[in-house]
Amino acid sequence: MSDTKRWIHVFLHKKNNTSNTEANLLKLREVSDWSWYYELHEGGCVLQMKARIPGAIDDSLVDAVKLLRKLGASGEWILSHHVNNTRRPISTAGRTVWILVGVLAWGQVCISYVYEPLRDNGAFTNLAQSTIFRVIPAKLARPAGRVQDKMYQPITGDREIRLLILEPGAREDVLECELVNAELSWRTRFEALSYAWGDDTTKHELKCSGHNIGVMANLHDALLDLRLPTQRRVLWIDALCINQADNDEKSKQIRLMHEIYSQAQEVLIYLGRSDVSVHGAIESMRWLDWKLMPLYVRQFLLSSNIGMASFFVERWVKMKPINHQDFSWDPIINLLRRPWFQRTWVIQEAVIPKHAKVICGGQSIAWAKVLRIVDAIRYYQSSVKRVPGYHLIYETISSVDLMRSARDNRHPKIYILGQRWYRPLLTGRPMEEQEDSKLLDLILMSRKYKCTHPHDKIFGMLGVTAEDTSSKFLEPNYEISEFDAYRNFVLWEIRHNKSLRVLGTSSQKSSRQRTSPSWVPDFNRLDSITGLTGSPFRGSEVDASAGMPMEVRESNDSTTLHIRGCIVDTIHTVGKKSFTDRSTRLSKRQRSDEQLSVYDQLQVNRGMIEEARDIWLEATKGLARGLGPGPGDRIFDTNVIDGRPLPDRSISPGWEPFLRVLFGDASVGSKSSMFIKEITTSFLRLTLVEDQLPEEYTKSEEVFAIKALGYFAAIARSRRFARTDMGLAAYVPMRARRGDLVVVLYGSKVPFVVREKGDGRYCLVGECYMDGIMRGEGIRFAEYENRDIELTLV
Structure with a gap:
């Protein structure tokens, strides 16, 4: 008979002396292979034993009692019960x-x-259309009294919109449609179109409400592809349903766009006509969706942080690379390069609706599926195999990531216990608070998106944010200049969020905008810079103003800000080198991904790092004058290994502060400070002394170095390394100059650089990272006459 794990329960009555019971049980452990558990109490002792027992269970029970007797256990042992299985009985x-x-x-x-x-995928909406709405009549468009010779009938109600009824026809028939007024209601059924306006120089004829009008080529193609052969189609299209010549109407209708896209039966995302370049793209996406299933599982487990998920994921959830000979990426790459992915207005059009579908020519695919596929392509590129042409869709990947993030905030996933219970249940860690999408963050993340009207950099995000945007400062008004729209947003952000974070944004200004206040950036030309209070610095414990409350007032004409703070230091040296994103340069030249080696990505910024090293050394000499010896000449000491001098793996004593400053103290507030130190050290080794290292050393450190490159890019992009008269090392805005002042504004988390104009007036240059004053030390460093003063920003 094969061995079986069994449980034996023994109860000892307290009839005899049991003082030596525990000692005897300890002896049992020494002479027996049995695992056992006992509990002493007033009534005696409960003994539970488990072992692999050969033979019958009853014989084994007798053997257990004999063993106890042999050990000299006193008292009467009575066998109460046994369980013949491998588990304890479940209550x-x-x-x-x-x-x-x-x-x-x-x-x-x-x-x-x-x-x-x-x-x-809209299954429930389709079900409702085929059942409920067949019984309940639609709230029909209001024909009302038409004004003769006018295509646009006046809009009189607060929730009134226009809808376009597209007449049926064959592909070769003339396009005909009609505009009707309707009240927004759950019974008003229509589809909303999302598309890129495109070039307005080429117009095609469209017959609309008895008028022949010219529409742009993209819209004409969309109407041809969307027209049904035998049925009318009710659509909402911004270019036609809003009178673009009436700015007052446009402003009011923009306020309703959130409701329009949320109440539409479905949003139709039109990417353009189908041609040879995208032939088979939709079918390839469907096939790829199934092929990438292991990556979906992988990301679900890793994002859930379920216990040892990462341990099992690496071993069980693997994906074989796709054979490029059997599958062509080109149609998908070309489809994802369509202009729609880079337009400002499409963000809210893709985020607000509960469901949408992507259309290219006569084929379509669910928008939710496209989001999933694009996300999986990103992980396939990073963890499985390079995607040919991936650098061509890098901006699209970022664009879709923004849309997905904003969409997740608006349409969160459903958890039976609620996410606040779900994640602690799986991970044992409390649920972290998630901030809603802030308007400022959305504007910054969408800086590379294009728009026809500069105002739309602000107005285009109003329907996406979760913040209250009912303020008059954010009223969509195309009668004012874009400069006034930008200034109103800055003032709203300061007042609404009681924060000076918006002053950290910077931009190149056109010649006609140079007379505008320095604290109002051109949001249509924002610098590619990562704010020091945004990710990945959001976890940092910085507070340059040491908790001092914000004190801000504006002039009567809202062109000047008066902010209380202090002047800390003066900039002495500003570096000339700037961060270079190698991948961006290769993308513009449309070079092959294979050419983007780790060596290229690191070495392209070697000049900036060497310049930063020299500036930091000078700053250290000035700061440490008379305080003892400074850091050595070499960042890495040299050790002789196998007769060959090699740079040490750890950084030389005295150089760790430089490492901290170079990466903007990225480890502050991080739970992985040792890991960050490790990867940043690898980054410096492969950047500065790579030519002295054997190939096996460089290969082992490449992964760490590339991870550190992301931290370096976040702090160094659009900034320059600098030092001050006091000897503080810093990253300052790229437009900073020698002689500019470093100030701390009360209520701000970070210091700022300003330029003196005289008479107590200053121009804002931008925010800065300055080692040594990020936690309120600057207020103490400031000279007495420069403390607690009012700075006037013009």
Whole structure:
């Protein structure tokens, strides 16, 4: 008979002396291979024993008692019961808990992988259309009294919009449509079109409400592809349903766009006509969606942080590379390069609706599926194999990532217990608070998007943010200049969020805007800079103003800001080198991904790092004058290994502060400070002394160095290394000069650089990172006459 794990329960009655019971049980451990558990109490002793027992269970029970007797255990041992299995008996309560856990787990699986995909693909909307709305009549468009000879009938109601009725026809027929006024209601059924306006120089004829008008080529193509052969189609299209010549109407209708896109049956994302370059792209996406399933599972487990998920994911969830000979990436790459992905207005059009579909020519695919595929392509590129032409869609990947993030905030996933319970249940860690999408963050993240009207850099994000935008400062008004729209937003941000974070934005200004206040950037030409209070610095424990409350007032004409603060130091030296993004340069030249080696990405910024090293050494000499010896001449000491001098793996004593400053103290507030130190050290080694290292050394450190490159880019992009008269090292805005002042504005988390204009007036240059004053030390450093003063920003 094969060995079986069994449980034996023995109860000792307290009839005889039991003083030596515990000692005897300890002897049992020494002479027996059995694992056992005992508990002493007033009634005696409960002994539970487990072992692999050969033979019958009853014989084994007798052997157990004999063994105890042999050890000299006194008292009467009575066998109470035994369980012939490998597990302890489960109580009724325990069984109930396990059943409940199983039900919740399967319920969550059904929600995540059945209900939500059906919802995102519009299955429930289609069901409602074919059942409920066949019984309940639609709220028909109001024909009302038409004004003769006018295509646009006046809009009189607060929730009134226009809808376009596209007449049916064959592909070769003339396009005909009609505009009607309608009231926004759950019974008003229509589809909303999202498309890139495109070139307005080429117009095609369209017959609309009895008038022949010219429409742009993209819209004409969309109407041809969307027209049904035998049925009318009711659409909302911004270019036609809003009178673009009436700025007052346009401003009011923009306020309704959030409701328009949220109440539409479906949003139709039109990417353009189908041609040879994108032939088969939609079919390839569907095939890729199934092929990338291991990556979906992988990302779900890793993002959930379920216990040891990362350990098992690396071993069990693997994906074989796609054979490029059997699959062409070109149609998908070309489709993702379509202009729609780079337009400002499409963000809210893709984020607000519950479900949408992407259309190219006569084919379509669910928008939720496209989001999933694009995300998986990014992980395939980083963890499986290079995607040919990936550098050509890098901006699209970033664009879709922004849309997905904003969409997740607006349409969060459903958790049976709620996410606040779900994540602690799986991870044992409390749920972190998630901020809603801030208007400022959305504007900064969409800086590379294009728009026809500069005002739309602000107005185009009003429907996406979760913040209250009902203020008069944010009223979509195209009668004012874009400069006034930008200034109103800055004032709203300072007042609404009681924050000076918006002053950290900077831009290149056109010649006609140079007379505008220095504290109002051109949001249509923002610098590619990562704010020091944004990710990845959001976890940093910085507070340059040491908790001092913000004190701001504006002039009567709202062109001047008066902010209380202090002057800390003066800039002595500003470096000439700037950060270079090698991948961007290669993308513009459309060079092959294979040419983007780790060596290229690191060495392209070697000049800036060497300049920063020299500036930091000078700053250290000035700061440490008379305080003892400074750092040595070399960042890495040299060790002789196998007769060959090699740079040490660790940084030389005295140079660790330079490492901290070079990466903007990225480890502050981080739970992985040792890891960050390790990767940043590897970054310096491969950048400065790579030519002295054997190939096996460089290969082992490349992964770390590339991770550190992201931290370096975040702090160094659009900034220059500098030092002050006092000897503080810093990253300053790229437009900073020698003689500019470093100030701390009360209420701000970071210092700023300003330029003196005389009479107590200053121009704002931008925010800066300055080692030594990021936690309020600057207020103490400031000379007495420069403390607690009012700075006037013009």
